Every structure is written in C-alpha cells, then in structure tokens.
Amino acid sequence: MDTLYTAEALATGEGRNGHVTTTDGRVDLDLAIPPEMGGSGEGANPEQLFAAGYAACFHSALQSVARVQKVKIANSTVGGRVSIGSNGNGGFGLAVQLEVVIPGLDHEQARALADAAHQVCPYSNATRGNIEVTITVSDD
Structure with a gap:
C-alpha cells in the first residue's frame, strides 16, 4: 500500500x-x-466512532464515484449503524448498516452509485468478508 x-x-x-x-x-x-x-x-463508545467514521468515509466514496461518472448529486447523506453482539464462539462481532439517500436521483442509479462506492470505500474494503455490511438506498 x-x-x-x-x-x-x-x-x-x-x-x-x-x-x-x-x-x-x-x-x-x-x-x-x-x-x-x-x-x-x-x-x-467505539461503535459510535466506527459508525461515524464509516458513514463519512462511505459518503466521500459515494461523492467520488458520482464525480467520476459525471452524475450530479446534491444533499446526499449516508447514515451508519454499527451493532455489537455475541459471535457464538465466546467473543463478539460487529454488523454494519449504511443508509444512502440521494434526493432527486432515480433508485436504480442511486443503487448503482452506492454499489460502486462500496467497491472503493476503504472501510468497505477493510470489512469485506469479515463482518456483515448491509447497504440500503432510500429516497428520503
């Protein structure tokens, strides 16, 4: 790297x-x-810090892929939730939920941008295959 x-x-x-x-x-x-x-x-707590960091990083990745694809997005947001619980093996695990909102963009195009952002976001790359990450795209 x-x-x-x-x-x-x-x-x-x-x-x-x-x-x-x-x-x-x-x-x-x-x-x-x-x-x-x-x-x-x-x-x-660490989960709040992770949620804030992941949401901000993913939002930056979303804006970056939109610029590269020449798609104008305004007033977009990314919300992050990080859950902690037992992993069933005596330890703990995390799960992440990200909610992407891109007003004024049709759902399929917003979904495509979110999917592209998930491929380039450093947090997504660090967590891929390690924890469950769910990304939803919403209109509001």
Missing part, C-alpha cells in the same frame, strides 16, 4: 470506560459502556 495519511490514537483508562485521544488532539473523548451493555452511557 502506498500510504497517503496515518491517524494515530491512544486509548487510556479501562478501555470502553476510558479515554481516547488522537495525537493531533482533534479527537479527545471520554468513553463509556452503553447502558444496553451494563454501563453508564455517559461517554462515546
């Missing part, structure tokens, strides 16, 4: 009940286990 950029972060404390900071200081968050998992929920 020809590296373009490297992000660096440090987690301290007790993992999910701790703190995370990037070396540039742009991310500086307390972490807390969500109430659904027995925690206080009084901080961010």
Whole structure:
C-alpha cells in the first residue's frame, strides 16, 4: 500500500470506560459502556466512532464515484449503524448498516452509485468478508 495519511490514537483508562485521544488532539473523548451493555452511557463508545467514521468515509466514496461518472448529486447523506453482539464462539462481532439517500436521483442509479462506492470505500474494503455490511438506498 502506498500510504497517503496515518491517524494515530491512544486509548487510556479501562478501555470502553476510558479515554481516547488522537495525537493531533482533534479527537479527545471520554468513553463509556452503553447502558444496553451494563454501563453508564455517559461517554462515546467505539461503535459510535466506527459508525461515524464509516458513514463519512462511505459518503466521500459515494461523492467520488458520482464525480467520476459525471452524475450530479446534491444533499446526499449516508447514515451508519454499527451493532455489537455475541459471535457464538465466546467473543463478539460487529454488523454494519449504511443508509444512502440521494434526493432527486432515480433508485436504480442511486443503487448503482452506492454499489460502486462500496467497491472503493476503504472501510468497505477493510470489512469485506469479515463482518456483515448491509447497504440500503432510500429516497428520503
């Protein structure tokens, strides 16, 4: 891989009940286990950070493929959901749902752009074959 950029972060404390900071200081968050998992929920959690990162990265990939295909998209959004649960083998696994909304574009063309974005998005490439990723395309 020809590296373009490297992000660096440090987690301290007790993992999910701790703190995370990037070396540039742009991310500086307390972490807390969500109430659904027995925690206080009084901080961010890794699944929220992953959902935000994947949604933003996928949205960038969507805009990139639209530019390459010379398709104008305006007011598009990508929502991300990351779920965590037992993998049935004593560990945990993740599942991702992405919702792509491209107003004013017919469903088939929007689906084609989302499929193309899924092929180039670094998060999609990193997760492909490892976790379930579901992409829906919606009109609203």
